[in-house]
Amino acid sequence: xxxxxxxxxxxxKEFNLIVAWFSELFGFDATSFVAFNLFxxxxxxxxGFAATVGGLGTFAERKISADLQMRQGPNRVGPYGILQxxxxxxxxxxxEDIIPAQVDKFTFYIAxxxxxxxxxxxxxxxxxxxxxxLTDLNVGIFYFLGMTSLVGVGIFLGGYxxxxxxxxxxxxxxxxxxxxxxxxxxxxxxxxVLLAGGMSMGIxxxxxxxxxxxxxLFHNPFTFIGFFVYFIAALAETNxxxxxxxxxxxxxxxxxxxxxxxxxxxxxxxxxxxxVLIVCGIATAMFLGxxxxxxxxxxxxxxxxxxxxxLMLAKNIGQFLEIGSFLTKTFALYYVVIWIRxxxxxxxxDQLMTLCWKYLxxxxxxxxxxxxxxxxxxxxQSIVQLxxxxxxxxGGGH
Amino acid sequence: xxxxxxxxxxxxxxxxxxxxxxxxxxxxxxxxxxxASLFGVAGLYACIGADxxxxxxxxxxxxxxxxxxxxxxxxTGGASNKTNRYGLEKIHAMGNTKTKMVAGIxxxxxxxxxxxxxxxVLKAQPVSQVGANxxxxxxxxxxxxxxxxxxFEISSVLLLGALIGAAIISRPRKEIHD
Numbered sequence: 001x002x003x004x005x006x007x008x009x010x011x012x013k014e015f016n017l018i019v020a021w022f023s024e025l026f027g028f029d030a031t032s033f034v035a036f037n038l039f040x041x042x043x044x045x046x047x048g049f050a051a052t053v054g055g056l057g058t059f060a061e062r063k064i065s066a067d068l069q070m071r072q073g074p075n076r077v078g079p080y081g082i083l084q085x086x087x088x089x090x091x092x093x094x095x096e097d098i099i100p101a102q103v104d105k106f107t108f109y110i111a112x113x114x115x116x117x118x119x120x121x122x123x124x125x126x127x128x129x130x131x132x133x134l135t136d137l138n139v140g141i142f143y144f145l146g147m148t149s150l151v152g153v154g155i156f157l158g159g160y161x162x163x164x165x166x167x168x169x170x171x172x173x174x175x176x177x178x179x180x181x182x183x184x185x186x187x188x189x190x191x192x193v194l195l196a197g198g199m200s201m202g203i204x205x206x207x208x209x210x211x212x213x214x215x216x217l218f219h220n221p222f223t224f225i226g227f228f229v230y231f232i233a234a235l236a237e238t239n240x241x242x243x244x245x246x247x248x249x250x251x252x253x254x255x256x257x258x259x260x261x262x263x264x265x266x267x268x269x270x271x272x273x274x275x276v277l278i279v280c281g282i283a284t285a286m287f288l289g290x291x292x293x294x295x296x297x298x299x300x301x302x303x304x305x306x307x308x309x310x311l312m313l314a315k316n317i318g319q320f321l322e323i324g325s326f327l328t329k330t331f332a333l334y335y336v337v338i339w340i341r342x343x344x345x346x347x348x349x350d351q352l353m354t355l356c357w358k359y360l361x362x363x364x365x366x367x368x369x370x371x372x373x374x375x376x377x378x379x380x381q382s383i384v385q386l387x388x389x390x391x392x393x394x395g396g397g398h
Numbered sequence: 399x400x401x402x403x404x405x406x407x408x409x410x411x412x413x414x415x416x417x418x419x420x421x422x423x424x425x426x427x428x429x430x431x432x433x434a435s436l437f438g439v440a441g442l443y444a445c446i447g448a449d450x451x452x453x454x455x456x457x458x459x460x461x462x463x464x465x466x467x468x469x470x471x472x473x474t475g476g477a478s479n480k481t482n483r484y485g486l487e488k489i490h491a492m493g494n495t496k497t498k499m500v501a502g503i504x505x506x507x508x509x510x511x512x513x514x515x516x517x518x519v520l521k522a523q524p525v526s527q528v529g530a531n532x533x534x535x536x537x538x539x540x541x542x543x544x545x546x547x548x549x550f551e552i553s554s555v556l557l558l559g560a561l562i563g564a565a566i567i568s569r570p571r572k573e574i575h576d
Binding site: 107142143145153 | 400424426427430433449450452453454456457460461462464465468469472533534535
């Protein structure tokens, strides 16, 4: 079976106590009942966490852009303005929900929902730690690819249903941008799957070591270039600047979400910020060592042996260390995404397409072949391992 | 119990989506219902333990084929109104006697085929529980590279033909200047 959060928790005594109590209450074995309910609880928790990070992302964007532009940013609503995103949410919820008369009602209703559904269902393989990942599917990264392509459908339907020129243009450009940049993303992911030997998030992360030198980023020059290819292409997939032509204000009057007001627009914006979080998380998992903690503290064995803690407690502490490590790297990448937005000018649509088809796709293909040749020639060893072998052998085996 | 629930939900989504595709009058809505139906098919694949197939179904269909159909419907203008102001069908082939006869015969033949399939299902022994999720990706990959290599290569030739055909159809025409 796949390793899920339930299989991790079932090692603890408390879980077995709960199952026994329910079994006594119902008369049949209540393991699957408890598992089902716990899955629901943890899914809700993860969605809540992601939505909070999405909201705080809007706040972080305003603060960081203010810092880059030498001004203050929001600082009134709560300490250092940190509750600004809640104020924004209240504003969006209480706005009047205007539905223009000429829109296609069915597609107008489901377009923002499709974006959000695609993003939330990709959260189920979000590799936050080895035990708390909601489900470590065997085809984890492939499932993630499929779910993020729902966002493209949502954007296209949003543009189409609004029945207005600007929205139609924005929707078509957005959809064509997303489906074009899916190709370098997929090829780079295939390269990392080739390197790691499996498609599940657990295998991708555990193929890397704990120290910085063991990350996949420094494995061979092809993965190094591949990280940047993936980062640029994933940025374009999330419609983030400098690739945000579909929602550009100066060109398209806000593009495909022109006609959406209130919380419908809020859904689109929230989906974009959560998708940035997910993309940064996947980049961390594939290239930057994921949730691995330095000195392998994440497995809890070192704590168990050296400090003599109870095994389950040591494992839980290790899990929280892993979550901390993963979130640090992800938020660092999030900062880079926001930084890029406020530094680079927007790309024109033909420059966008040229970048994807004439530059990123050939480079991604070259990376894939190069990485495969490297694995064949050097037996899957990284540059770091090769150098250390060289030094050991030149030392004459001493 | 969860397997039964998953199967019922996926089957309901598949059948409901398929009915809605045929039922609704608007072509764009039909494409969206088709996407829902294909998600249901992915769920059915997941019920029998084919996890790689389910993920591929979602990637190829929801992310590729449905967007392609939406673009094509939108760029080629879609279908205009099928009924005139009396509510009668405007297209000649609809409501025609010949059409109804052909449709009746086809439905009868398809019903016989389905009955033949159902007989073998109804008479079969009850299947054992689906095993734990083995690594189907590795097995599919091995089979594709060893037993079914011809099908693999022919499908790649087919894709190449589709790419070249699309490039030729959409290339800019050279204009002859005097």
